[in-house]
Amino acid sequence: MSATKPVNQRAWWFVLPVLVSVAFSALVPLMTIVNYSVQDILGPDQAVFVGMEWYKEILRDPDLHGALYRQLIFTAAVLAIEIPLGITLALAIPERGWRASLTLVLLAMPLLIPWNVVGTIWQIFARGDIGLLGYVLTQLGVDYNYSQHPTDAWVTVLVMDVWHWTPLVALLSYAALRAIPEPFYQAARIDGASRWAVFRYIELPKMRGVLTIALLLRLMDSFMIYTEPFVLTGGGPGTATTFLSQYLTQKAVGQFDLGPAAAFSLVYFLIILLLCFVLYNFMKDPQ
Amino acid sequence: MSLLSWMAWTPPVAIFFVCIGLLLMAMTVWELRSPTVARKGLLPLVTTRGDRLFIGLLAAAYVNLAWTGLTDLAQWWGAGLSAVALVAIMRYG
Numbered sequence: 001m002s003a004t005k006p007v008n009q010r011a012w013w014f015v016l017p018v019l020v021s022v023a024f025s026a027l028v029p030l031m032t033i034v035n036y037s038v039q040d041i042l043g044p045d046q047a048v049f050v051g052m053e054w055y056k057e058i059l060r061d062p063d064l065h066g067a068l069y070r071q072l073i074f075t076a077a078v079l080a081i082e083i084p085l086g087i088t089l090a091l092a093i094p095e096r097g098w099r100a101s102l103t104l105v106l107l108a109m110p111l112l113i114p115w116n117v118v119g120t121i122w123q124i125f126a127r128g129d130i131g132l133l134g135y136v137l138t139q140l141g142v143d144y145n146y147s148q149h150p151t152d153a154w155v156t157v158l159v160m161d162v163w164h165w166t167p168l169v170a171l172l173s174y175a176a177l178r179a180i181p182e183p184f185y186q187a188a189r190i191d192g193a194s195r196w197a198v199f200r201y202i203e204l205p206k207m208r209g210v211l212t213i214a215l216l217l218r219l220m221d222s223f224m225i226y227t228e229p230f231v232l233t234g235g236g237p238g239t240a241t242t243f244l245s246q247y248l249t250q251k252a253v254g255q256f257d258l259g260p261a262a263a264f265s266l267v268y269f270l271i272i273l274l275l276c277f278v279l280y281n282f283m284k285d286p287q
Numbered sequence: 288m289s290l291l292s293w294m295a296w297t298p299p300v301a302i303f304f305v306c307i308g309l310l311l312m313a314m315t316v317w318e319l320r321s322p323t324v325a326r327k328g329l330l331p332l333v334t335t336r337g338d339r340l341f342i343g344l345l346a347a348a349y350v351n352l353a354w355t356g357l358t359d360l361a362q363w364w365g366a367g368l369s370a371v372a373l374v375a376i377m378r379y380g
């Protein structure tokens with residue numbers, strides 16, 4: 001009998017379906033976008049090579065700078081609110097029993113609603129004439145109108161996103177908390193650790209992996225937000241809630257500028273790639 | 288070629304992707320002949336050879352974009368600078 005274990009390369013065949021699906025869902029579209037980004041598409045069979053012209057145009061576009069600035073603030077606000085709030089909710093959910101089941105079902109409900117329906121719900125909910133939120137705020141003397149005031153529009157889009165996606169962070173955090181073995185808590189009780197110390201030195205480190213996933217998911221999703229603000233505010237008032245996706249859609253679909261839209265898609269992709277890379281490495285090793 | 292005509296290929300982009308493909312193949316051969324050892328260089332994280340290639344390519348893309356967005360000089364200078372950045376990150380990163 002041989003002392004060394006034979007290397008079996010047949011396992012690679014099992015990876016093949018994934019490679020093929022990634023090639024068709026990601027690589028081929030990416031290659032096409034790179035092609036479009038350096039051409040002026042004049043018609044179905046008419047294209048002129050323009051080099052970096054579209055990149056030059058979009059990188060110097062003040063509308064893009066505005067959309068990027070709004071997007072960064074929005075994403076930072078979303079992460080700053082949803083992650084701590086999700087963890088807090090997870091800590092407050094009962095550990096077991098019917099109350100835990102009921103809380104989890106209620107918490108998961110916003111996640112089951114399609115994005116355009118979320119936008120429609122909040123569009124009606126926040127209206128001053130027929131919506132509960134808008135009506136109550138108006139009755140309280142608050143001058144609230146999300147279709148006219150940029151700050152109101154911003155806050156409404158932000159609150160809508162928090163309502164929609166905080167449950168995801170809470171559910172992920174709850175799963176991580178339930179996976180912590182009981183002996184850790186027993187040891188903490190024996191040591192007389194405070195509730196804060198248990199959270200800081202046991203629960204938070206044990207949740208790091210899950211929180212990394214939650215952070216990355218929320219970073220990518222909030223950076224790509226499109227449907228909800230499109231339905232709620234249409235990017236307005238003015239361009240107050242026009243984020244990067246909406247800017248891209250205006251270019252690609254509204255104006256049919258395929259070259260600049262493709263160039264911007266790649267810049268967009270690079271921004272998300274860099275942010276995810278930095279965040280992932282920071283979460284992996286905060287030192 | 289008509290099968291791929293919808294992808295609107297151009298020679299410069301084809302050359303670009305062929306270079307990326309060759310780079311990945313060369314890295315695979317290099318890895319098989321001499322497996323990488325994770326190390327810490329000038330970058331603030333421990334990296335393998337593949338990590339440094341990824342960071343280098345990302346940096347090269349950003350250098351090119353910065354060159355395009357901030358200057359009106361020929362793009363070849365930006366491409367040259369990004370190549371220097373890629374090599375420097377691979378060597379010292």
